[in-house]
Every structure is written in C-alpha cells, then in structure tokens.
Amino acid sequence: MATETVAAASVMDTLPLPPTREIPNSFVASFRSWWTAGEKEGAASEERLLRKLPYFRSSLSPPSTPQEDSPVVAHSSRVELSDPKQYINTFAIEPTKPGESAPPPAVVLHGYGAGLGFFFQNFPALGRWAGNRGTSVYALDWLGMGRSARVPFRVKAKRDDVTGRVSEAESFFVDSLEEWRAKMGLEKMTLIGHSLGGYLSVAYALKYPSRVNKLILLSPAGVPRNPEEEYSREVVDTQPTGASAADSAEPASQSKVEELKEEQRKELRKESKSRKLFTYLWEEGFSPFQVVRSSLFWGPMLVGKYSSRRFIGLSAEDTKAMHEYILNITLAKGSGEYCISHLLAPGAFARKPVVDRIHALKIPVTFVYGETDWMDPEGGSASVENMRQAGNGQGRMYIVPHAGHHIYLDNPKATNDLLIKELDRRHV
DSSP: OHHHHHHHHHHHHSOOOOOOOOOOOSHHHHHHHHHHOSHHHHHHHHHHHHTTSTTBOOTTSOOOOOOTTOSEEEEEEEEEOSSTTOEEEEEEEEESSOOTTOOOOEEEEOOTTOOGGGGTTTHHHHHHHHHHHTOOEEEEOOTTSTTSOOOOOOOOSOTTOHHHHHHHHHHHHHHHHHHHHHHHTOSOEEEEEETHHHHHHHHHHHHSGGGEEEEEEESOSSOOOOTTTOOOOTTTOOOOOOOOTTOOOEEOOHHHHHHHHHHHHHHHHHOOHHHHHHHHHHHTTOOHHHHHHHTGGGHHHHHHHHHHHHTTTSOHHHHHHHHHHHHHHHHSOOOGGGGHHHHBOSSSOBSSOGGGTGGGOOSOEEEEEETTOSSOHHHHHHHHHHHHHTTOOOEEEEEETTOOSSHHHHSHHHHHHHHHHHHHOOOO
16 A cells, blocks of 8 residues: 555656657668657656656656655765766665664666666665665666766776776776765665676775675676687677566576586587677777767667567567667767776686686675576686685575576566575675
C-alpha cells in the first residue's frame, strides 16, 4: 500500500516525458534522431529509465514533498568539482530515516563508454537495501563519460612511458572520484564497478585505501595478463537469454572457470580478421564512439543495430529506452573514452594488470563473471589467490548463469541477490 501511495504521488508530481521513439531502420528516421540528440534529450532519456522507481523525484518537475511512508527517496544532480568546468552526474537513493549504525554507502560505477542508466534494473533491489540498512546508494557517471562533464582528456607521458601513461589516465578518473567523495562528505564507500569501472575501482582503492569498505567487481576489465588469448568483444557482444527467477550465482569452482575459458577460446578462434582489426583500432585509441559521431546522420542507425542485438532480452519498450539513452551519451563530445589505449594494450588486458597489484588490498573483494562472459575468469581466480597469499582471505569469486559481460542487465535477479549478499557480508 505504501508503494502504491508513493507511485501515485510520483505520477501526479511529474511532468510527462515524450514517448520513446522506434529504433531507426531508415535514413529519414536516423536523421531525425541525430537532429534532436543533445543534452536535453540525454537528460530525458536518463530520466525515463530512473522514473521506473516510484520514489524518484524528478528535476524536470516542480519540487515535491517525500511521502512519510517511503523508506527512501531518489534524485539526480550534478555535483560540482573544484574546477568550474568539471562536474559528476550523480544519482542518489537516500533513506528517509538514516540508520545509526548504517554500513557505508554503496557507489555504483559503470564501464567503458556507458552510464549510470545501464543499472536501471538493479536500482530497485539496491533501493530496498538502502531503506532496510538506513544508508545511501549512489550511481555516478565517470568524469568524461555518460552525462558528466566532457572535459579534454590528455596524457602528457610519452608513448614508451607505460607507468606514466597508466598513472595519468587512472588519475583522471580516480582523483575526480575522490573529489566527489569529499564533496559528498562520505567517509568510506563500497564500490560496485562493472568492466572498466571495476578496474578503476581497484585503482581507487589502491590510491585511497582508507576510503574503501569493500569492492564488488562485475566482469572487471584489466585483471589478467594474457595478451595472446583475449580480445575485447564489447561492440559485438550479444545478450544471453533464458534467465529465470530460479537462477542464483554460484561460487566459481576451478572446473567452472575452465569451462568458461574453453568457450572463450572457441569464440576467439571464430573471430574474423576484420573484427580483430576493429577491436585493435578501438583499443589503440580509435573508439567506436568516434565512428558513430563521424557517420553523422547514420549514427543512430549504427547504435540501433547494437542496441537491438545487445539488449534483446529486455522488453521492447526498455530496449527503445536504452537505445535513446546510449545514443545521446555516444553522440556527446569525446572525452574519457580516449583513456582506453593508455590503460589497455591491444586486447582486453591491462598495461598494469590488476592481478599483479591487488595483493596490496586488505579489504573484501568479490569478483563476479557471467556464464558466457568474454572477460577472462582466470584473472579473478589468480587475484583471489594472490590476496590469500598476502594474508587477505576475504576474496570471493562467483559465476552468474545466463549472463554475459553485462551481468547486471543479462540476469538482474541473480545479480541483485548476489549484490545484497555481498553488501551485507561482514569483514573477517
């Protein structure tokens, strides 16, 4: 009954958004999408995903008073950093009655070229956790990505100075996250990072260890050191189907890891030369977003082909909503995307792999991979073992069934259950 009351209030207080467009399959439709894309459309496409939460308070509508019987309220905002040109797009779910002994807030961090809207199916479960525990959940767009400030991305180190290049590229993201934390007045955070967001979460924890409570890494990038066997398949990745309410994540046994690894080898052998060339160019600095932007009027059709294939497991309406969201953040000015060739060598492995650095952490770290993931799970296994040998037995690793690289989208129920379990796991 309480939820129904909040939902009714939300509907009454919220101005309507324009309906989602069909994914363009003609030049005329593609041109129309390209012509109308921009900050205003980007804000609307993000809000369309966030309004699925009945307790979301829109910035596009008149102020409303939170319902007393709602355990949480949600809103989005820009958090200004010290540089007047820099800001972090922030989505917050906050308890109406903060707990006296509440755990540190959870901060959700997206992957390469994505945005906080990708987690729209995870926010309801995280919102319930926030209400039950009396703490907050935040989701951010990294500086230079999503709807955060698209500031120039520059690395001054020379090409052969790998350490310098990695340090500068990591600092662009990690230091802005630290500044955001200070602005928000948070003492500690639990970081939930996907793909590149997982890699950068580890980098942040290594640089600011006193600020991290635990790490939950969803198909993290940059973990292993195995350049011969792995190429990124982000652009050509497809969504597995068959997820059900009965699914649950399972601890990653050695046999399961080997099974997943063998499937990855099969897929790698099937890769065409043109596909390898495309991913090679991407990870050398020619991002897929450059391709879309340079194609001008045809850009929405290109994004539509990706959206239709990658999010086939979503409803028709959600697929259209995701397409509009992705289109607008893809057409925005290039910025943080140019980090990729500095952090990752050609392929999906890091120039300074996580597996060689993670032993320095003394906090719980959970690795999560999809059953059909293209990220190498052996990197996660080796990282957990390296932590154990360094005296930290708080490493865990899980496999989520019916899920690929975008675990949280492919099988949200199983992923959400695991997230809550790991958020509530006590330190040893």
